[in-house]
Amino acid sequence: MKIALVRGSLPGVAEEIRTDALVLRRRAFGDSDWIAVLLTQACGKVSGIARGARRSRRRFAGPVLEPFQQVTVRMTQRPASELMFLHECRLLRDHQHLASDPQVYGWACYANELTERMTADHDPCPDVYRLLVETLEAFSDAPSVEPHAHHFVLRLLEHAGWTPDFDRCGLCGAPAGAATRPILDERGSGVICARHEAERVGLDPADPRFKPSRRVIEEPLLAYLRAARSRPVAGAPAEIAALATRLLDRLLDLHLTRPLKSRAFLTHVEALGAGGRSPR
The missing domain is CATH 2.40.50.140 (Nucleic acid-binding proteins)
Structure with missing residues (x-):
């Protein structure tokens, strides 16, 4: 280089x-x-x-x-x-060939748009440059692009100083797991125990009437997200990858001032059933 x-x-x-x-x-x-x-x-x-x-x-x-x-x-x-x-x-x-597959093209647009939104003008960031180079090259060759996109998003959040903590509750520090029923922290810091939301509205967390306002993050998804911080996680079940995409989208929404246009395109591609890569 x-x-x-x-x-x-x-x-x-x-x-x-x-x-x-x-x-x-x-x-x-x-x-x-x-x-x-x-x-x-x-x-x-x-x-x-x-x-x-x-x-x-x-x-x-x-x-x-x-x-x-x-x-x-x-x-x-x-x-x-x-x-x-x-x-x-x-x-x-x-990298023109990235446009030949709708899903790959959508994720490449997502990576470019997110990079533009989360980097400052004239602020050298060679680590982000290398990350985007590696991600676009992986999109060219990998059988599934989502794991590389998830790794990219988590690394970019880290660069921006918004590293999400999926290991411990952002309020009490309790380890995130089945016992604490972790949900996404609306401050964008990672996860919190569901009981904090119940206590905020004056309910007993064990009360069956209490339903968290956000989806409880189960252990398989937590494990996937923890691993994806350091590397793309190949071979994950499609359901876990889809849940990770939705959670990371929500996390980005908490930090960005307006939605990504490329996310709307990806949603359209998914609605058309273009979830897998088409042969080249």
Whole structure:
């Protein structure tokens, strides 16, 4: 992987930066330009304008600025602007094939959108860059993408300082397990014992009238989530993977100010019955 190479500059002349990057998103601007959001290895997330890129066959050849592409970019900072000038992009790894399977494409969009939402502009985060590179490559080859997506979400939450604790209650510190009937903590910190919710409304936790407002997280799902923090968990039952997806979606909702657009697409794909990978 390349680290940024900064060309020495004279006073008043912008420094040129070369670094590897992943394309998170792009949009047309004017008749011939692209504005792209990139996650760079050296500078973190940046937005840049590529002048004439929609007509260029040399500086921005082919699909180089398509989402998911891994590129080497040459850019400079625009004066008094957060927007970079993108001078040239060269393709390092082509990920266009991710769009050939609806579920894989949906999860790749989810990973890109979540990365954009949970990283700060111009804040170097090489660990997140490596994580996204590894995740997109895994989406290309793995028989099931969900375990890799779950691992990605948990690692990104950790990077943001929102690591969920699935081991102990976030209020009393009791070990999470069948005896404590753990539910998702509405503060987004992990889990709490269901009894705390009962006590808050003045009910005995053993009272049969008490029904937790959120689903009790059973031990198989807890075990899956604990393992997924450190690695993708292959071979999990489909029901557990589906429950993990819903729980992590809810956890993200507690932290993000608005829903992810890619989640709506994934829900649509699932409704159409495209839960498995289609053959390539």
